[in-house]
Every structure is written in structure tokens, then in C-alpha cells.
Amino acid sequence: CSPMGKAGLLRHYKEDWPFVEVKTGSELSTGRYNLAFLETPMLHWPDSLMTYLKEEQILFSSDGFGAHMASSEHFDDRLPAFPLPYARQLKKYYANILMPFGALITQLFAKIAQLGLTFKIIAPDHGLIYRRNIDWVLAAYQKWAAGIPEPKALVIYDTMWHSTELLAHEFLQGLTDAGVEAQLHHLRRTHPSDIITEVLDAGLLLFGSPTLNNQMFPTMGEFLTYLKGLAPKNKAAAAFGSFGWSGQAVGLITKELEAMKLKVVHEGFKVKYIPEAGELAAARALGEKLARENLK
Ligand SMILES: Cc1cc2nc3c(=O)[nH]c(=O)nc-3n(C[C@H](O)[C@H](O)[C@H](O)COP(=O)(O)O)c2cc1C
Known part of the structure; x- marks a missing residue:
């Protein structure tokens, strides 16, 4: 030995x-x-x-x-x-x-x-x-x-009452508009180890979470802790989410992405309570823009 x-x-x-x-x-x-x-x-x-x-x-x-x-x-x-x-x-x-x-x-x-x-x-x-x-x-x-990524993006999210989920679907649609491979992963429907398998060769990661008691949703905290330990490289990333009054989740996720030294490509997309038509359209447009700017 x-x-x-x-x-x-x-x-x-x-x-x-x-x-x-x-x-x-x-x-x-x-x-x-x-x-x-x-x-x-x-x-x-x-x-x-x-x-x-x-x-x-x-x-x-x-x-x-x-x-x-x-x-x-x-x-x-x-x-x-x-x-x-x-x-x-x-x-x-x-x-x-x-x-x-x-x-x-x-x-x-x-x-x-x-x-x-x-x-x-x-x-x-x-x-x-x-x-x-x-x-x-x-x-x-x-x-x-x-570690050279594919033209592939993941939308990884959780939600209590579907507002963040509505945004997640729009981001997915926007990514698809840009012609890249796009996947949607709900944190309680796909096992973290299966999401990580997809993270490996993805070039863009979008994280969605509502704010719960001034924090990000616990499943998102768990996933980001696991991801951080795996030291992902060569990935662009951004956060989004719905909130009610204080809305810390998006900022807290963004800090974690920075701590992982991922390339943060947007300051964070936040919507108060249920997204309206204009906000949904903005999420879709942003998804397309981020894919076009960050994936080859
Ligand atoms: C138990 C509970 C705690 C909450 N805490 C906060 C909070 O601290 N700050 C905030 O901005 N919103 C808070 N909210 C409001 C949610 O973030 C808001 O309803 C949001 O639209 C939920 O998004 P979702 O439909 O994706 O779950 C809380 C909601 C619940 C149910």
C-alpha cells in the first residue's frame, strides 16, 4: 500500500x-x-x-x-x-x-x-x-x-406556492428560445446527486428560491452546500425567486455563487408575490439573453 x-x-x-x-x-x-x-x-x-x-x-x-x-x-x-x-x-x-x-x-x-x-x-x-x-x-x-462546458443550462429551483416555479418555467422557455439544451430540476423531485450529474457539463446554472423567514428555501441551502464542496468550475450562474416583503433569498444565493467563484452573470431577478405577465415575459427574455451571452 x-x-x-x-x-x-x-x-x-x-x-x-x-x-x-x-x-x-x-x-x-x-x-x-x-x-x-x-x-x-x-x-x-x-x-x-x-x-x-x-x-x-x-x-x-x-x-x-x-x-x-x-x-x-x-x-x-x-x-x-x-x-x-x-x-x-x-x-x-x-x-x-x-x-x-x-x-x-x-x-x-x-x-x-x-x-x-x-x-x-x-x-x-x-x-x-x-x-x-x-x-x-x-x-x-x-x-x-x-471541464469545458456544453451549451447546456439548468434551472434548479424549489417553491412553496408556485410563484418561483412560474418564473422557473419562463427561464426554461427563454433558454430554449436561445437554442441551448435546457433542463428544469425541482429540488424535491430530482435527487441532488442526479442534478449534480447534469451540473458537470452545464455552462449556465439558474437557481430559484422563495424567501422563507428571511432565508433561502432550506432545500436550496442544502443543495448549494453540496455543490460548493464539489468545487464546480467554468460555469455562469444567477439567482431568481419570489418573495413577500424582505426578499433575502436571491441575494443569499448570489453570495453563495460568488463564494464558489462561479461567474455571476446577473444581480438576481426578484418578483414580489405572484409574477405578473410583464414579469414573466422579462424572466423569459433574461433566460434567452443569459444563454446567448454565456453559452457557446
Ligand atoms: C412561513 C413563511 C415565511 C415567509 N417568510 C418570508 C420572509 O421572511 N420574507 C419575505 O420576503 N417573504 C416571506 N414569505 C413570503 C414568500 O416568500 C412569498 O409568499 C413568495 O411569493 C412565495 O413564493 P413561492 O410561491 O415560490 O413559494 C414567507 C412565506 C411563508 C409561508
Whole structure:
């Protein structure tokens, strides 16, 4: 294991087993096979380590290239549904586990190129073992790690009595008017991990919340806390919402977006109580404008 792995195992099991510590460049012979090691700290734990079985060109990739999907089949070429439903799982895993570490993944690819490693099998800790779709999974990771967004926008919102929802639908319509891919996500109808999967390659995020007791709606607070930890990059963002008298939600969301270093592209769109026709039209026009200005 890696030196950090040894420290972790000692902490958990309090047993001084005969550990063999390895680092990047270390090699170990089992007699018939030779193993080479590649430390990959923070992908996605500090002790992470990949192992390369030279003779068979197998990469045991730890948490890299994994997915949270169990199957009675172990190999990608044995699963009839591959790759479409699996592609979704691969993306979901990357978005929810590895999104903060894109720069490290890009460095890992550089290291693999530098060492001249080629793979016949990639065997992650989670999900299927790749035998046929190796180039496909490597290309997907390279694209996500580069963090270049698609022309795609999300409207993520919650509502008590549908006023914020009316605005959300107008923003969605405006985004569609601009010809970009647009998705609507109600925070209590789509699981946060599924919304994050869509956030991964979106270039524009619009957040809608009513004001409740001088705050944003609690589900929005929860989602933004989760999103902040995943350190999203290269995204434009703005907030909107309905309020009754003090209307803090939009400002509080905007502060969170700034704290995440997202590109805030509007000061916030607020409507008192139920939006009127002119306000609905303004939301639609703003959605179209933001999409045209911020998505390519
Ligand atoms: C329990 C409760 C607390 C509220 N607190 C505030 C508040 O502190 N400030 C404010 O501006 N509006 C407050 N409102 C009013 C709502 O923000 C307003 O009705 C808004 O239009 C609701 O939007 P929605 O239909 O999207 O839920 C509150 C409403 C409720 C039910």
C-alpha cells in the first residue's frame, strides 16, 4: 500500500501487519507477474494508489473510472446494456465523487503518457471491469477533467406556492428560445446527486428560491452546500425567486455563487408575490439573453 494507506490501516485496525510500502515508480515481483505502482493522492482519498500489472497490461485503477453499479456480469463486454445506462452511472460517479479533482486527473493522464502505459483491461474498485470500451472511458474522463462546458443550462429551483416555479418555467422557455439544451430540476423531485450529474457539463446554472423567514428555501441551502464542496468550475450562474416583503433569498444565493467563484452573470431577478405577465415575459427574455451571452 501507499505510505498514507499504511497510516490509515494502522489507524483502523491497530495491527502491525507486514506492510510493504510502495510509491510511484516502485515495482514488485510476484514471480510470474510484475506490478508497478502509481500514487494518485486525492483520487479520491489521500492514500489512493493504482497498480499496473505489466505482463497483462491491466490497470487496477482504484476509484478512477468506477461507477456505483452492481451487475451479475463483471466485464463491460458481457453487459448487453453497455454503454448507455452505464455511461450515465459513470458520469454520476465522476460528478459526485471526482468533480473537485479535474486538475489531478489531467495530471494523471500526463503521467500515464509519460510512462507510456497502455491498457488491455481497466479494473476499478467499483462497477464493471473494462475490456472493450477502454478508449471510451478514458476519453470521457479526459473531457470531464478538462471541464469545458456544453451549451447546456439548468434551472434548479424549489417553491412553496408556485410563484418561483412560474418564473422557473419562463427561464426554461427563454433558454430554449436561445437554442441551448435546457433542463428544469425541482429540488424535491430530482435527487441532488442526479442534478449534480447534469451540473458537470452545464455552462449556465439558474437557481430559484422563495424567501422563507428571511432565508433561502432550506432545500436550496442544502443543495448549494453540496455543490460548493464539489468545487464546480467554468460555469455562469444567477439567482431568481419570489418573495413577500424582505426578499433575502436571491441575494443569499448570489453570495453563495460568488463564494464558489462561479461567474455571476446577473444581480438576481426578484418578483414580489405572484409574477405578473410583464414579469414573466422579462424572466423569459433574461433566460434567452443569459444563454446567448454565456453559452457557446
Ligand atoms: C412561513 C413563511 C415565511 C415567509 N417568510 C418570508 C420572509 O421572511 N420574507 C419575505 O420576503 N417573504 C416571506 N414569505 C413570503 C414568500 O416568500 C412569498 O409568499 C413568495 O411569493 C412565495 O413564493 P413561492 O410561491 O415560490 O413559494 C414567507 C412565506 C411563508 C409561508
